[in-house]
Amino acid sequence: xxxxxxxxxxxxxxxxxxxxxxxxxxxxxxxxxxxxxxxxxxxxxxxxxxxxxxxxxxxxxxxxxxxxxxxxxxxxxxxxxxxxxxxxxxxxxxxxxxxxxxxxxxxxxxxxxxxxxxxxxxxxxxxxxxxxxxxxxxxxxxxxxxxxxxxxxxxxxxxxxxxxxxxxxxxxxxxxxxxxxxxxxxxxxxxxxxxxxxxxxxxxxxxxxxxxxxxxxxxxxxxxxxxxxxxxxxxxxxxxxxxxxxxxxxxxxxxxxxxxxxxxxxxxxxxxxxxxxxxxxxxxxxxxxxxxxxxxxxxxxxxxxxxxxxxxxxxxxxxxxxxxxxx
Amino acid sequence: xxxxxxxxxxxxxxxxxxxxxxxxxxxxxxxxxxxxxxxxxxxxxxxxxxxxxxxxxxxxxxxxxxxxxxxxxxxxxxxxxxxxxxxxxxxxxxxxxxxxxxxxxxxxxxxxxxxxxxxxxxxxxxxxxxxxxxxxxxxxxxxxxxxxxxxxxxxxxxxxxxxxxxxxxxxxxxxxxxxxxxxxxxxxxxxxxxxxxxxxxxxxxxxxxxxxxxxxxxxxxxxxxxxxxxxxxxxxxxxxxxxxxxxx
Numbered sequence: 001x002x003x004x005x006x007x008x009x010x011x012x013x014x015x016x017x018x019x020x021x022x023x024x025x026x027x028x029x030x031x032x033x034x035x036x037x038x039x040x041x042x043x044x045x046x047x048x049x050x051x052x053x054x055x056x057x058x059x060x061x062x063x064x065x066x067x068x069x070x071x072x073x074x075x076x077x078x079x080x081x082x083x084x085x086x087x088x089x090x091x092x093x094x095x096x097x098x099x100x101x102x103x104x105x106x107x108x109x110x111x112x113x114x115x116x117x118x119x120x121x122x123x124x125x126x127x128x129x130x131x132x133x134x135x136x137x138x139x140x141x142x143x144x145x146x147x148x149x150x151x152x153x154x155x156x157x158x159x160x161x162x163x164x165x166x167x168x169x170x171x172x173x174x175x176x177x178x179x180x181x182x183x184x185x186x187x188x189x190x191x192x193x194x195x196x197x198x199x200x201x202x203x204x205x206x207x208x209x210x211x212x213x214x215x216x217x218x219x220x221x222x223x224x225x226x227x228x229x230x231x232x233x234x235x236x237x238x239x240x241x242x243x244x245x246x247x248x249x250x251x252x253x254x255x256x257x258x259x260x261x262x263x264x265x266x267x268x269x270x271x272x273x274x275x276x277x278x279x280x281x282x283x284x285x286x287x288x289x290x291x292x293x294x295x296x297x298x299x300x301x302x303x304x305x306x307x308x309x310x311x312x313x314x315x316x317x318x319x320x321x322x323x324x325x326x327x
Numbered sequence: 328x329x330x331x332x333x334x335x336x337x338x339x340x341x342x343x344x345x346x347x348x349x350x351x352x353x354x355x356x357x358x359x360x361x362x363x364x365x366x367x368x369x370x371x372x373x374x375x376x377x378x379x380x381x382x383x384x385x386x387x388x389x390x391x392x393x394x395x396x397x398x399x400x401x402x403x404x405x406x407x408x409x410x411x412x413x414x415x416x417x418x419x420x421x422x423x424x425x426x427x428x429x430x431x432x433x434x435x436x437x438x439x440x441x442x443x444x445x446x447x448x449x450x451x452x453x454x455x456x457x458x459x460x461x462x463x464x465x466x467x468x469x470x471x472x473x474x475x476x477x478x479x480x481x482x483x484x485x486x487x488x489x490x491x492x493x494x495x496x497x498x499x500x501x502x503x504x505x506x507x508x509x510x511x512x513x514x515x516x517x518x519x520x521x522x523x524x525x526x527x528x529x530x531x532x533x534x535x536x537x538x539x540x541x542x543x544x545x546x547x548x549x550x551x552x553x554x555x556x557x558x559x560x561x562x563x564x565x566x567x568x569x570x571x572x573x574x575x
Contacts, residue, residue, distance in 0.1 A: 016510040
């Protein structure tokens with residue numbers, strides 16, 4: 001006869017069955033930090049180095065699933081991307097219950113979607129956006145697409161660090177540029193040759209609202225312009241939430257170009273998108289927003305208003321001095 | 328302990344992880360078909376009965392008749408042959424079949440009452456009725472959630488019972504006791520490993536190791552049981568995610 005279990009007993013057993021079996025490892029379980037699509041993330045203590053780290057383990061360890069391979073791929077992808085905007089991986093292995101895991105730096109901070117309300121200024125938000133672009137551009141330069149960029153996958157640390165998390169849906173692309181190349185700036189050709197790595201051919205992975213149309217349709221050959229679309233959606237999120245003033249036209253045009261329905265109409269590289277946002281911040285012309293002579297003159301005036309005011313003050317003073325000079 | 332159903336027996340051997348319940352019910356071999364149906368009935372009869380009682384608000388006696396009629400039809404009408412794993416989870420399909428049956432309740436109940444052409448299963452409705460009184464007042468909820476929750480409760484109960492048997496057979500009864508104390512009993516987690524070690528006169532490291540072993544085995548058995556209750560690998564993964572609280 002099976003025993004009757006209360007709701008709370010089922011819940012406790014569910015937690016027990018899901019918690020990682022750390023026997024035989026150097027880690028000691030502290031608590032659960034969160035749950036992703038593929039697995040749970042736990043706070044553990046590395047008893048050898050006496051520090052806390054985050055441990056990610058898949059939730060279902062069945063042999064038929066491709067999740068073990070995907071988790072390992074995720075760890076390898078992150079390990080390949082040594083960048084201040086990407087959380088470093090420390091270790092990988094297999095638990096006693098057969099589930100693969102990896103450990104990474106424990107990020108103390110808040111998710112961007114939770115943190116955004118505390119960033120009132122447009123320029124501060126755009127600087128965070130540029131840091132996200134830096135990390136994604138670096139990944140693209142190393143032949144890695146993220147494919148699930150959204151505010152919930154960005155962490156903002158207590159000292160202003162910005163980290164792009166959850167590379168579980170990432171994909172290696174064939175024409176990797178290698179570590180030596182680095183982000184090349186303008187006019188990078190889009191990476192189009194896709195090597196399937198642990199994801200079913202044509203399967204739809206990602207988050208609605210942040211996925212590019214071609215990704216939503218499950219097209220197998222998505223390229224870095226899918227991430228550019230998602231970055232456009234992140235920019236839209238940063239602009240829409242809690243900003244009372246109207247969105248500047250140039251910025252709206254940048255968002256529009258990043259989120260163009262046809263991938264051919266988008267920026268061809270993250271760096272181009274980031275350049276436009278940086279130019280906007282500096283009061284320079286942006287490629288997504290061709291402006292007329294009046295608009296250009298006005299932007300020049302706004303950008304140089306301090307010098308213009310100084311010059312005007314000087315001229316007025318000179319005029320007054322001439323006018324009131326004793327004869 | 329007594330056997331709940333008399334079907335399959337207490338010590339029934341569960342199939343290997345690659346065995347499919349649905350394939351079993353469609354097998355040309357009578358023994359394999361019977362074993363598959365036993366497994367299905369063992370896991371589902373309580374969820375079905377409680378669902379009829381709570382969602383359809385049927386009294387005790389009509390709910391018993393409908394539960395018996397449901398499993399009789401499952402066999403006689405070949406309802407499982409019509410199940411298409413591409414269109415729904417097995418759990419959802421069975422719930423919809425129950426809904427269809429209850430909506431034609433009059434005919435169904437009369438057939439059972441006549442008693443002539445229905446083989447009654449030896450189901451322990453008293454225990455199921457007793458469990459209903461322990462559910463919170465707001466237990467009903469939406470039909471899918473209710474059925475899913477009762478199925479999870481049934482599955483966890485079966486897995487726990489199998490764990491107890493297997494550990495006792497291996498002389499690891501203490502491992503099971505520690506799991507009961509720490510992961511089932513209310514307030515168990517408030518005990519420190521040192522306190523538990525003193526209570527059982529073992530070393531604190533043994534508490535850690537025994538608990539880890541029992542949890543690992545419970546997880547294995549739970550997934551194995553679930554594997555047997557699902558039709559495809561995809562359904563298994565989705566059900567495992569639901570049961571382990573993972574949201575995709």
